[in-house]
Amino acid sequence: MLQENERSLIEKRLLDERKRAQDSIGHFDELSDELRDRTGELSGMDQHMADYATEQHEQEKQFLMASVEGRRLYALDEALERLYKEPEQFGLCDVCGKQIEMARLEVIPETRLCAEHAIARDEASDADADPREADGTAHPA
Numbered sequence: 001m002l003q004e005n006e007r008s009l010i011e012k013r014l015l016d017e018r019k020r021a022q023d024s025i026g027h028f029d030e031l032s033d034e035l036r037d038r039t040g041e042l043s044g045m046d047q048h049m050a051d052y053a054t055e056q057h058e059q060e061k062q063f064l065m066a067s068v069e070g071r072r073l074y075a076l077d078e079a080l081e082r083l084y085k086e087p088e089q090f091g092l093c094d095v096c097g098k099q100i101e102m103a104r105l106e107v108i109p110e111t112r113l114c115a116e117h118a119i120a121r122d123e124a125s126d127a128d129a130d131p132r133e134a135d136g137t138a139h140p141a
């Protein structure tokens, strides 16, 4: 389980990375706000513009999920939620349940795998799954 100071460090890292991902995606939130402001100014076209804005928002969301940074943003949001809702569970490896190394969490705060299992998973996907590394070799907790 993370110490209080480690938890706040991870929270800060997640928020930093989230902001960075948002910046590189290109300020979708701000774009939506602009569109909303314009919708408010243009009387007489309210309904049409509101429909348009909703449609735009859906497209933005789809575009977001289709991009690497968009998915990272989603993963970061999800990690923040885990950190707030289940702080005692945060930072435990999905495979072995051990505490993920703090040094690793500082670099990839949204990770759900310890270094050992992240490497095993990467190798499995790169080398088209070595049968010796297949599931079923899980260590007892």
Ligand SMILES: [Zn+2]
Pocket: 093, 094, 095, 096, 097, 098, 113, 114, 115, 116, 117
């Ligand atoms: Zn693990």
